[in-house]
Amino acid sequence: MRVALVSMYTTHHEETGATRRLRRTAELLAERDHEVTVLCAKWWDGEVVEFKQDGVTYHRVTDAPAVGGFASRVPFALREVSPDVIQVASYPPWHVTAVRTAARFLRTPVVADWWTRDDRGGSRAYRRAAKSPNAVLVPSEMVRTQVRELGAAVDSTHLVPEPINMDLVRSADADERADVVYARDLDEHANVESFLLALAELRDKDWSAVVIGDGPERSTAEQTARDLRIDDRVEFLGELSANEAVPIMKGAHVFAQTATVEPFATNLLWALACGCVSIVEYQARSSAHELVEGRERGSLVTSPQELADEIVAARRYDHETVDDDFARYDFRRVIEQYESVYETERDDYGFF
Structure with a gap:
Protein backbone atom coordinates (compact mmCIF):
# COMPACT_ATOMS: atom_id res chain seq x y z
CA MET A 1 0.00 0.00 0.00
CA ARG A 2 1.23 3.52 -0.78
CA VAL A 3 0.81 5.59 2.40
CA ALA A 4 1.41 9.33 2.58
CA LEU A 5 1.95 10.77 6.05
CA VAL A 6 1.48 14.54 6.01
CA SER A 7 3.12 16.60 8.74
CA MET A 8 4.91 19.88 8.37
CA TYR A 9 6.96 19.03 11.45
CA THR A 10 9.04 15.89 12.03
CA THR A 11 11.33 14.90 14.90
CA HIS A 12 14.10 16.63 12.95
CA HIS A 13 12.28 19.94 13.49
CA GLU A 14 10.97 19.41 17.02
CA GLU A 15 10.73 16.48 19.44
CA THR A 16 7.12 16.18 20.57
CA GLY A 17 4.77 13.32 21.29
CA ALA A 18 3.10 13.94 17.92
CA THR A 19 6.32 13.91 15.88
CA ARG A 20 7.66 10.83 17.68
CA ARG A 21 4.36 9.04 16.97
CA LEU A 22 4.66 10.03 13.30
CA ARG A 23 8.20 8.65 13.04
CA ARG A 24 7.31 5.37 14.78
CA THR A 25 4.27 4.86 12.58
CA ALA A 26 6.20 5.60 9.38
CA GLU A 27 9.06 3.25 10.24
CA LEU A 28 6.77 0.43 11.39
CA LEU A 29 4.71 0.70 8.19
CA ALA A 30 7.91 0.62 6.12
CA GLU A 31 9.01 -2.54 7.97
CA ARG A 32 5.71 -4.10 6.84
CA ASP A 33 6.70 -3.42 3.21
CA HIS A 34 4.36 -0.50 2.67
CA GLU A 35 5.60 2.33 0.44
CA VAL A 36 5.74 5.17 2.98
CA THR A 37 6.29 8.84 2.14
CA VAL A 38 6.30 11.63 4.72
CA LEU A 39 5.33 14.99 3.20
CA CYS A 40 7.01 17.60 5.38
CA ALA A 41 9.10 20.75 5.52
CA LYS A 42 12.66 20.00 4.40
CA TRP A 43 15.07 19.12 7.21
CA TRP A 44 17.97 17.62 5.23
CA ASP A 45 20.87 19.38 3.52
CA GLY A 46 21.14 19.82 -0.21
CA GLU A 47 18.67 20.58 -2.97
CA VAL A 48 17.15 17.11 -3.40
CA VAL A 49 13.37 16.97 -3.18
CA GLU A 50 13.34 13.60 -1.40
CA PHE A 51 15.49 12.02 1.28
CA LYS A 52 15.25 8.40 2.45
CA GLN A 53 15.96 7.29 6.01
CA ASP A 54 15.12 4.00 7.81
CA GLY A 55 13.02 2.84 4.89
CA VAL A 56 10.89 6.01 4.85
CA THR A 57 10.94 8.59 2.04
CA TYR A 58 10.78 12.20 3.23
CA HIS A 59 9.39 14.48 0.51
CA ARG A 60 9.88 18.26 0.63
CA VAL A 61 6.76 20.38 0.53
CA THR A 62 8.41 23.62 1.72
CA ASP A 63 12.02 24.49 2.47
CA ALA A 64 11.12 25.43 6.06
CA PRO A 65 8.02 25.22 8.26
CA ALA A 66 5.51 27.79 7.01
CA VAL A 67 1.84 27.13 7.72
CA GLY A 68 0.35 29.01 4.77
CA GLY A 69 2.93 27.91 2.23
CA PHE A 70 2.73 24.29 3.30
CA ALA A 71 -1.08 24.20 3.07
CA SER A 72 -1.05 25.70 -0.42
CA ARG A 73 1.66 23.37 -1.78
CA VAL A 74 0.76 20.04 -0.17
CA PRO A 75 -1.95 19.25 -2.79
CA PHE A 76 0.69 19.27 -5.54
CA ALA A 77 2.99 17.04 -3.47
CA LEU A 78 0.14 14.59 -2.88
CA ARG A 79 -0.54 14.45 -6.60
CA GLU A 80 3.13 13.51 -7.18
CA VAL A 81 3.07 10.75 -4.56
CA SER A 82 -0.36 9.41 -5.60
CA PRO A 83 -1.03 7.49 -2.35
CA ASP A 84 -3.68 4.87 -1.62
CA VAL A 85 -4.39 6.49 1.75
CA ILE A 86 -3.35 9.76 3.39
CA GLN A 87 -2.66 10.21 7.10
CA VAL A 88 -2.32 13.79 8.29
CA ALA A 89 -1.13 15.14 11.66
CA SER A 90 -3.70 17.19 13.57
CA TYR A 91 -1.29 20.11 14.02
CA PRO A 92 -1.34 22.57 12.37
CA PRO A 93 -5.12 22.01 12.05
CA TRP A 94 -5.36 24.07 8.85
CA HIS A 95 -3.39 21.33 7.08
CA VAL A 96 -6.07 18.73 7.81
CA THR A 97 -8.68 20.69 5.89
CA ALA A 98 -6.19 21.47 3.08
CA VAL A 99 -5.34 17.78 2.71
CA ARG A 100 -9.01 16.79 2.77
CA THR A 101 -9.79 19.24 -0.04
CA ALA A 102 -6.93 17.89 -2.17
CA ALA A 103 -7.90 14.28 -1.43
CA ARG A 104 -11.37 14.75 -2.93
CA PHE A 105 -9.78 15.38 -6.33
CA LEU A 106 -7.40 12.44 -5.85
CA ARG A 107 -10.28 10.22 -4.68
CA THR A 108 -8.19 9.14 -1.70
CA PRO A 109 -9.38 8.70 1.92
CA VAL A 110 -7.90 10.91 4.66
CA VAL A 111 -7.13 9.71 8.19
CA ALA A 112 -6.15 12.30 10.81
CA ASP A 113 -3.76 11.20 13.56
CA TRP A 114 -4.79 13.28 16.57
CA TRP A 115 -2.21 13.35 19.36
CA THR A 116 -3.48 16.34 21.30
CA ARG A 117 -4.67 19.88 20.78
CA ASP A 118 -1.62 22.10 20.40
CA ASP A 119 -2.05 25.54 21.98
CA ARG A 120 -0.66 27.10 18.79
CA GLY A 121 -3.80 26.11 16.83
CA GLY A 122 -7.08 28.07 16.89
CA SER A 123 -10.37 26.69 18.20
CA ARG A 124 -12.27 27.19 14.95
CA ALA A 125 -9.51 25.51 12.93
CA TYR A 126 -9.53 22.50 15.24
CA ARG A 127 -13.29 22.12 14.94
CA ARG A 128 -12.99 22.07 11.17
CA ALA A 129 -10.08 19.63 11.37
CA ALA A 130 -12.05 17.23 13.58
CA LYS A 131 -14.99 17.10 11.16
CA SER A 132 -13.20 16.93 7.80
CA PRO A 133 -11.29 13.56 7.69
CA ASN A 134 -12.82 10.21 6.84
CA ALA A 135 -11.44 8.83 10.12
CA VAL A 136 -9.59 10.12 13.18
CA LEU A 137 -7.03 8.06 15.09
CA VAL A 138 -6.52 8.85 18.79
CA PRO A 139 -4.08 7.41 21.37
CA SER A 140 -6.48 7.32 24.32
CA GLU A 141 -10.12 7.60 25.38
CA MET A 142 -9.38 11.03 26.83
CA VAL A 143 -8.26 12.31 23.43
CA ARG A 144 -11.20 10.54 21.74
CA THR A 145 -13.57 12.52 24.00
CA GLN A 146 -11.79 15.77 23.13
CA VAL A 147 -12.09 15.09 19.39
CA ARG A 148 -15.77 14.20 19.65
CA GLU A 149 -16.41 17.40 21.59
CA LEU A 150 -14.89 19.26 18.63
CA GLY A 151 -17.39 17.65 16.29
CA ALA A 152 -15.90 14.36 15.08
CA ALA A 153 -18.50 11.69 14.40
CA VAL A 154 -18.65 8.90 16.98
CA ASP A 155 -18.13 6.11 14.44
CA SER A 156 -15.21 7.88 12.73
CA THR A 157 -12.85 7.83 15.74
CA HIS A 158 -10.54 4.87 16.33
CA LEU A 159 -8.37 4.19 19.38
CA VAL A 160 -4.81 3.30 18.33
CA PRO A 161 -2.42 3.39 21.32
CA GLU A 162 1.31 3.88 21.39
CA PRO A 163 3.28 0.63 20.88
CA ILE A 164 5.96 -1.12 22.91
CA ASN A 165 8.35 -3.95 22.05
CA TYR A 329 0.31 -3.17 22.87
CA ASP A 330 3.19 -4.84 21.03
CA PHE A 331 4.22 -2.85 17.96
CA ARG A 332 3.15 -5.66 15.62
CA ARG A 333 -0.42 -5.57 16.91
CA VAL A 334 -0.60 -1.78 16.97
CA ILE A 335 0.58 -1.37 13.39
CA GLU A 336 -2.07 -3.88 12.35
CA GLN A 337 -4.65 -1.48 13.78
CA TYR A 338 -3.35 1.28 11.51
CA GLU A 339 -3.51 -1.07 8.55
CA SER A 340 -7.05 -2.12 9.41
CA VAL A 341 -8.27 1.48 9.46
CA TYR A 342 -6.47 2.27 6.19
CA GLU A 343 -7.95 -0.76 4.44
CA THR A 344 -11.47 -0.07 5.71
CA GLU A 345 -11.36 3.57 4.66
CA ARG A 346 -9.89 2.74 1.27
CA ASP A 347 -12.51 0.06 0.60
CA ASP A 348 -15.35 2.33 1.74
CA TYR A 349 -14.06 5.25 -0.30
CA GLY A 350 -13.74 3.10 -3.39
CA PHE A 351 -17.28 1.78 -2.94
CA PHE A 352 -18.80 5.26 -2.98
Whole structure:
Protein backbone atom coordinates (compact mmCIF):
# COMPACT_ATOMS: atom_id res chain seq x y z
CA MET A 1 0.00 0.00 0.00
CA ARG A 2 1.23 3.52 -0.78
CA VAL A 3 0.81 5.59 2.40
CA ALA A 4 1.41 9.33 2.58
CA LEU A 5 1.95 10.77 6.05
CA VAL A 6 1.48 14.54 6.01
CA SER A 7 3.12 16.60 8.74
CA MET A 8 4.91 19.88 8.37
CA TYR A 9 6.96 19.03 11.45
CA THR A 10 9.04 15.89 12.03
CA THR A 11 11.33 14.90 14.90
CA HIS A 12 14.10 16.63 12.95
CA HIS A 13 12.28 19.94 13.49
CA GLU A 14 10.97 19.41 17.02
CA GLU A 15 10.73 16.48 19.44
CA THR A 16 7.12 16.18 20.57
CA GLY A 17 4.77 13.32 21.29
CA ALA A 18 3.10 13.94 17.92
CA THR A 19 6.32 13.91 15.88
CA ARG A 20 7.66 10.83 17.68
CA ARG A 21 4.36 9.04 16.97
CA LEU A 22 4.66 10.03 13.30
CA ARG A 23 8.20 8.65 13.04
CA ARG A 24 7.31 5.37 14.78
CA THR A 25 4.27 4.86 12.58
CA ALA A 26 6.20 5.60 9.38
CA GLU A 27 9.06 3.25 10.24
CA LEU A 28 6.77 0.43 11.39
CA LEU A 29 4.71 0.70 8.19
CA ALA A 30 7.91 0.62 6.12
CA GLU A 31 9.01 -2.54 7.97
CA ARG A 32 5.71 -4.10 6.84
CA ASP A 33 6.70 -3.42 3.21
CA HIS A 34 4.36 -0.50 2.67
CA GLU A 35 5.60 2.33 0.44
CA VAL A 36 5.74 5.17 2.98
CA THR A 37 6.29 8.84 2.14
CA VAL A 38 6.30 11.63 4.72
CA LEU A 39 5.33 14.99 3.20
CA CYS A 40 7.01 17.60 5.38
CA ALA A 41 9.10 20.75 5.52
CA LYS A 42 12.66 20.00 4.40
CA TRP A 43 15.07 19.12 7.21
CA TRP A 44 17.97 17.62 5.23
CA ASP A 45 20.87 19.38 3.52
CA GLY A 46 21.14 19.82 -0.21
CA GLU A 47 18.67 20.58 -2.97
CA VAL A 48 17.15 17.11 -3.40
CA VAL A 49 13.37 16.97 -3.18
CA GLU A 50 13.34 13.60 -1.40
CA PHE A 51 15.49 12.02 1.28
CA LYS A 52 15.25 8.40 2.45
CA GLN A 53 15.96 7.29 6.01
CA ASP A 54 15.12 4.00 7.81
CA GLY A 55 13.02 2.84 4.89
CA VAL A 56 10.89 6.01 4.85
CA THR A 57 10.94 8.59 2.04
CA TYR A 58 10.78 12.20 3.23
CA HIS A 59 9.39 14.48 0.51
CA ARG A 60 9.88 18.26 0.63
CA VAL A 61 6.76 20.38 0.53
CA THR A 62 8.41 23.62 1.72
CA ASP A 63 12.02 24.49 2.47
CA ALA A 64 11.12 25.43 6.06
CA PRO A 65 8.02 25.22 8.26
CA ALA A 66 5.51 27.79 7.01
CA VAL A 67 1.84 27.13 7.72
CA GLY A 68 0.35 29.01 4.77
CA GLY A 69 2.93 27.91 2.23
CA PHE A 70 2.73 24.29 3.30
CA ALA A 71 -1.08 24.20 3.07
CA SER A 72 -1.05 25.70 -0.42
CA ARG A 73 1.66 23.37 -1.78
CA VAL A 74 0.76 20.04 -0.17
CA PRO A 75 -1.95 19.25 -2.79
CA PHE A 76 0.69 19.27 -5.54
CA ALA A 77 2.99 17.04 -3.47
CA LEU A 78 0.14 14.59 -2.88
CA ARG A 79 -0.54 14.45 -6.60
CA GLU A 80 3.13 13.51 -7.18
CA VAL A 81 3.07 10.75 -4.56
CA SER A 82 -0.36 9.41 -5.60
CA PRO A 83 -1.03 7.49 -2.35
CA ASP A 84 -3.68 4.87 -1.62
CA VAL A 85 -4.39 6.49 1.75
CA ILE A 86 -3.35 9.76 3.39
CA GLN A 87 -2.66 10.21 7.10
CA VAL A 88 -2.32 13.79 8.29
CA ALA A 89 -1.13 15.14 11.66
CA SER A 90 -3.70 17.19 13.57
CA TYR A 91 -1.29 20.11 14.02
CA PRO A 92 -1.34 22.57 12.37
CA PRO A 93 -5.12 22.01 12.05
CA TRP A 94 -5.36 24.07 8.85
CA HIS A 95 -3.39 21.33 7.08
CA VAL A 96 -6.07 18.73 7.81
CA THR A 97 -8.68 20.69 5.89
CA ALA A 98 -6.19 21.47 3.08
CA VAL A 99 -5.34 17.78 2.71
CA ARG A 100 -9.01 16.79 2.77
CA THR A 101 -9.79 19.24 -0.04
CA ALA A 102 -6.93 17.89 -2.17
CA ALA A 103 -7.90 14.28 -1.43
CA ARG A 104 -11.37 14.75 -2.93
CA PHE A 105 -9.78 15.38 -6.33
CA LEU A 106 -7.40 12.44 -5.85
CA ARG A 107 -10.28 10.22 -4.68
CA THR A 108 -8.19 9.14 -1.70
CA PRO A 109 -9.38 8.70 1.92
CA VAL A 110 -7.90 10.91 4.66
CA VAL A 111 -7.13 9.71 8.19
CA ALA A 112 -6.15 12.30 10.81
CA ASP A 113 -3.76 11.20 13.56
CA TRP A 114 -4.79 13.28 16.57
CA TRP A 115 -2.21 13.35 19.36
CA THR A 116 -3.48 16.34 21.30
CA ARG A 117 -4.67 19.88 20.78
CA ASP A 118 -1.62 22.10 20.40
CA ASP A 119 -2.05 25.54 21.98
CA ARG A 120 -0.66 27.10 18.79
CA GLY A 121 -3.80 26.11 16.83
CA GLY A 122 -7.08 28.07 16.89
CA SER A 123 -10.37 26.69 18.20
CA ARG A 124 -12.27 27.19 14.95
CA ALA A 125 -9.51 25.51 12.93
CA TYR A 126 -9.53 22.50 15.24
CA ARG A 127 -13.29 22.12 14.94
CA ARG A 128 -12.99 22.07 11.17
CA ALA A 129 -10.08 19.63 11.37
CA ALA A 130 -12.05 17.23 13.58
CA LYS A 131 -14.99 17.10 11.16
CA SER A 132 -13.20 16.93 7.80
CA PRO A 133 -11.29 13.56 7.69
CA ASN A 134 -12.82 10.21 6.84
CA ALA A 135 -11.44 8.83 10.12
CA VAL A 136 -9.59 10.12 13.18
CA LEU A 137 -7.03 8.06 15.09
CA VAL A 138 -6.52 8.85 18.79
CA PRO A 139 -4.08 7.41 21.37
CA SER A 140 -6.48 7.32 24.32
CA GLU A 141 -10.12 7.60 25.38
CA MET A 142 -9.38 11.03 26.83
CA VAL A 143 -8.26 12.31 23.43
CA ARG A 144 -11.20 10.54 21.74
CA THR A 145 -13.57 12.52 24.00
CA GLN A 146 -11.79 15.77 23.13
CA VAL A 147 -12.09 15.09 19.39
CA ARG A 148 -15.77 14.20 19.65
CA GLU A 149 -16.41 17.40 21.59
CA LEU A 150 -14.89 19.26 18.63
CA GLY A 151 -17.39 17.65 16.29
CA ALA A 152 -15.90 14.36 15.08
CA ALA A 153 -18.50 11.69 14.40
CA VAL A 154 -18.65 8.90 16.98
CA ASP A 155 -18.13 6.11 14.44
CA SER A 156 -15.21 7.88 12.73
CA THR A 157 -12.85 7.83 15.74
CA HIS A 158 -10.54 4.87 16.33
CA LEU A 159 -8.37 4.19 19.38
CA VAL A 160 -4.81 3.30 18.33
CA PRO A 161 -2.42 3.39 21.32
CA GLU A 162 1.31 3.88 21.39
CA PRO A 163 3.28 0.63 20.88
CA ILE A 164 5.96 -1.12 22.91
CA ASN A 165 8.35 -3.95 22.05
CA MET A 166 7.36 -7.02 24.07
CA ASP A 167 10.33 -8.98 22.73
CA LEU A 168 12.60 -6.46 24.45
CA VAL A 169 10.57 -6.66 27.67
CA ARG A 170 10.83 -10.45 27.75
CA SER A 171 14.52 -10.70 26.83
CA ALA A 172 16.09 -7.85 28.82
CA ASP A 173 17.96 -8.59 32.05
CA ALA A 174 16.80 -6.88 35.24
CA ASP A 175 18.89 -4.00 36.62
CA GLU A 176 18.07 -3.75 40.32
CA ARG A 177 19.59 -0.34 41.00
CA ALA A 178 16.26 1.23 42.11
CA ASP A 179 13.08 0.29 43.96
CA VAL A 180 10.98 3.14 42.53
CA VAL A 181 11.10 4.66 39.03
CA TYR A 182 9.80 7.84 37.44
CA ALA A 183 10.25 8.28 33.65
CA ARG A 184 9.17 11.13 31.39
CA ASP A 185 10.41 14.20 29.52
CA LEU A 186 11.17 16.74 32.25
CA ASP A 187 9.16 19.64 30.85
CA GLU A 188 6.65 22.01 32.45
CA HIS A 189 4.06 19.21 32.67
CA ALA A 190 6.32 16.58 34.27
CA ASN A 191 5.25 17.36 37.87
CA VAL A 192 8.30 15.58 39.27
CA GLU A 193 7.86 17.48 42.53
CA SER A 194 4.84 15.33 43.47
CA PHE A 195 7.02 12.24 43.08
CA LEU A 196 9.83 13.74 45.13
CA LEU A 197 7.47 14.97 47.86
CA ALA A 198 6.07 11.45 48.17
CA LEU A 199 9.56 10.03 48.54
CA ALA A 200 10.39 12.64 51.18
CA GLU A 201 7.47 11.32 53.24
CA LEU A 202 9.30 7.97 53.33
CA ARG A 203 12.67 9.15 54.68
CA ASP A 204 12.50 6.58 57.45
CA LYS A 205 11.97 3.72 54.97
CA ASP A 206 14.58 1.80 53.01
CA TRP A 207 14.29 2.70 49.32
CA SER A 208 16.21 3.96 46.30
CA ALA A 209 14.76 5.77 43.28
CA VAL A 210 15.69 6.91 39.79
CA VAL A 211 14.32 9.61 37.52
CA ILE A 212 14.65 8.80 33.82
CA GLY A 213 14.32 11.71 31.42
CA ASP A 214 15.74 15.08 30.53
CA GLY A 215 14.40 18.52 29.75
CA PRO A 216 14.19 22.14 30.92
CA GLU A 217 12.85 21.21 34.38
CA ARG A 218 15.61 18.75 35.25
CA SER A 219 17.74 21.26 37.19
CA THR A 220 14.68 22.38 39.18
CA ALA A 221 13.85 18.77 40.04
CA GLU A 222 17.42 18.09 41.14
CA GLN A 223 17.32 21.18 43.36
CA THR A 224 14.01 20.02 44.85
CA ALA A 225 15.60 16.67 45.73
CA ARG A 226 18.44 18.53 47.47
CA ASP A 227 16.01 20.80 49.33
CA LEU A 228 14.09 17.75 50.53
CA ARG A 229 17.37 16.11 51.58
CA ILE A 230 16.75 12.97 49.51
CA ASP A 231 19.24 13.66 46.74
CA ASP A 232 21.54 10.91 48.04
CA ARG A 233 18.80 8.34 47.34
CA VAL A 234 17.41 9.69 44.03
CA GLU A 235 19.53 9.28 40.90
CA PHE A 236 18.78 11.41 37.83
CA LEU A 237 19.79 9.33 34.82
CA GLY A 238 18.87 11.67 31.98
CA GLU A 239 17.32 10.49 28.73
CA LEU A 240 17.64 6.75 28.12
CA SER A 241 16.72 4.57 25.17
CA ALA A 242 14.18 1.78 25.64
CA ASN A 243 17.07 -0.70 25.63
CA GLU A 244 18.56 1.15 28.61
CA ALA A 245 15.34 1.94 30.50
CA VAL A 246 13.60 -1.45 30.31
CA PRO A 247 16.17 -3.33 32.46
CA ILE A 248 15.82 -0.66 35.17
CA MET A 249 12.03 -0.97 35.10
CA LYS A 250 12.28 -4.77 35.28
CA GLY A 251 14.52 -4.46 38.32
CA ALA A 252 12.27 -1.94 40.10
CA HIS A 253 9.15 -2.74 42.08
CA VAL A 254 7.15 0.51 41.72
CA PHE A 255 6.59 3.02 38.91
CA ALA A 256 5.10 6.44 39.71
CA GLN A 257 3.19 8.54 37.15
CA THR A 258 2.50 12.14 38.16
CA ALA A 259 2.59 14.23 34.94
CA THR A 260 -0.20 16.78 34.52
CA VAL A 261 -0.51 16.40 30.72
CA GLU A 262 -0.29 13.00 29.01
CA PRO A 263 -2.23 12.12 25.83
CA PHE A 264 -0.81 8.61 26.22
CA ALA A 265 1.48 7.50 29.07
CA THR A 266 4.00 5.49 27.06
CA ASN A 267 6.58 5.16 29.84
CA LEU A 268 3.88 3.94 32.22
CA LEU A 269 2.92 1.31 29.65
CA TRP A 270 6.53 0.10 29.45
CA ALA A 271 6.65 -0.13 33.25
CA LEU A 272 3.40 -2.08 33.46
CA ALA A 273 4.65 -4.52 30.85
CA CYS A 274 7.82 -4.88 32.96
CA GLY A 275 5.72 -5.99 35.94
CA CYS A 276 5.95 -2.80 38.00
CA VAL A 277 3.29 -1.98 40.55
CA SER A 278 2.20 1.30 38.98
CA ILE A 279 0.76 4.26 40.88
CA VAL A 280 -0.88 7.11 38.96
CA GLU A 281 -1.61 10.53 40.39
CA TYR A 282 -4.89 11.49 38.74
CA GLN A 283 -4.71 14.60 36.53
CA ALA A 284 -7.55 16.08 34.49
CA ARG A 285 -5.41 16.41 31.34
CA SER A 286 -3.72 13.01 31.57
CA SER A 287 -4.95 9.68 30.20
CA ALA A 288 -2.55 7.66 32.40
CA HIS A 289 -5.35 6.42 34.66
CA GLU A 290 -6.81 4.50 31.70
CA LEU A 291 -3.91 2.03 31.85
CA VAL A 292 -4.29 1.14 35.54
CA GLU A 293 -8.02 1.36 36.26
CA GLY A 294 -9.29 -2.04 37.37
CA ARG A 295 -5.82 -3.56 37.62
CA GLU A 296 -4.67 -5.25 40.81
CA ARG A 297 -1.08 -4.05 40.38
CA GLY A 298 -2.12 -0.45 39.77
CA SER A 299 -3.76 2.32 41.76
CA LEU A 300 -4.90 5.94 41.52
CA VAL A 301 -3.99 8.67 44.00
CA THR A 302 -4.67 12.40 44.26
CA SER A 303 -1.81 13.69 46.41
CA PRO A 304 1.87 13.07 47.26
CA GLN A 305 0.83 11.69 50.66
CA GLU A 306 -1.44 9.11 49.02
CA LEU A 307 1.36 8.30 46.58
CA ALA A 308 3.72 7.68 49.50
CA ASP A 309 1.16 5.42 51.17
CA GLU A 310 0.72 3.37 47.98
CA ILE A 311 4.48 2.99 47.51
CA VAL A 312 4.61 1.39 50.96
CA ALA A 313 1.51 -0.72 50.24
CA ALA A 314 3.11 -2.05 47.04
CA ARG A 315 5.24 -4.32 49.19
CA ARG A 316 2.30 -6.72 49.41
CA TYR A 317 2.84 -7.68 45.78
CA ASP A 318 5.53 -10.07 44.60
CA HIS A 319 8.19 -8.70 42.30
CA GLU A 320 7.50 -9.42 38.62
CA THR A 321 9.48 -8.68 35.47
CA VAL A 322 6.98 -9.36 32.64
CA ASP A 323 3.22 -8.89 32.39
CA ASP A 324 1.92 -10.54 29.23
CA ASP A 325 -1.45 -8.84 29.60
CA PHE A 326 0.18 -5.92 27.81
CA ALA A 327 1.24 -7.94 24.78
CA ARG A 328 -1.74 -6.38 22.98
CA TYR A 329 0.31 -3.17 22.87
CA ASP A 330 3.19 -4.84 21.03
CA PHE A 331 4.22 -2.85 17.96
CA ARG A 332 3.15 -5.66 15.62
CA ARG A 333 -0.42 -5.57 16.91
CA VAL A 334 -0.60 -1.78 16.97
CA ILE A 335 0.58 -1.37 13.39
CA GLU A 336 -2.07 -3.88 12.35
CA GLN A 337 -4.65 -1.48 13.78
CA TYR A 338 -3.35 1.28 11.51
CA GLU A 339 -3.51 -1.07 8.55
CA SER A 340 -7.05 -2.12 9.41
CA VAL A 341 -8.27 1.48 9.46
CA TYR A 342 -6.47 2.27 6.19
CA GLU A 343 -7.95 -0.76 4.44
CA THR A 344 -11.47 -0.07 5.71
CA GLU A 345 -11.36 3.57 4.66
CA ARG A 346 -9.89 2.74 1.27
CA ASP A 347 -12.51 0.06 0.60
CA ASP A 348 -15.35 2.33 1.74
CA TYR A 349 -14.06 5.25 -0.30
CA GLY A 350 -13.74 3.10 -3.39
CA PHE A 351 -17.28 1.78 -2.94
CA PHE A 352 -18.80 5.26 -2.98
